[in-house]
Amino acid sequence: MTAARMLGIGRTTAYKLARNGTLPVPAVRVGRSYRIAVAPLIELLGLGKEPRA
Template structure:
């Protein structure tokens, strides 16, 4: 559903359901943080502390986050058709 269909505006900077469902298989930490409603710095802080709410994939000098795990924690698991 789009913002027009639901009549609900996402919070400033927050990701809409439509955006969330269109994400690729993995995303960067900034995008994952946005999906969770937290900033980039806070997301990296949580990763360093081992407290990020989903599994992360360290790949060389970058970190990726599995989108399916974001969907699950946000309660949109299986919503993609």
């Protein structure tokens, strides 16, 4: 799970948090997998647009 690596947590922990609804970004169950919203993840990590100088 790419989001887990970006958050610095293990894959198992990420799935556990997603199942419990406690992952710090929205996760949606699609079939047997989870989809993570990219924009909130980028915002959480502070990787959004930098102010221009």
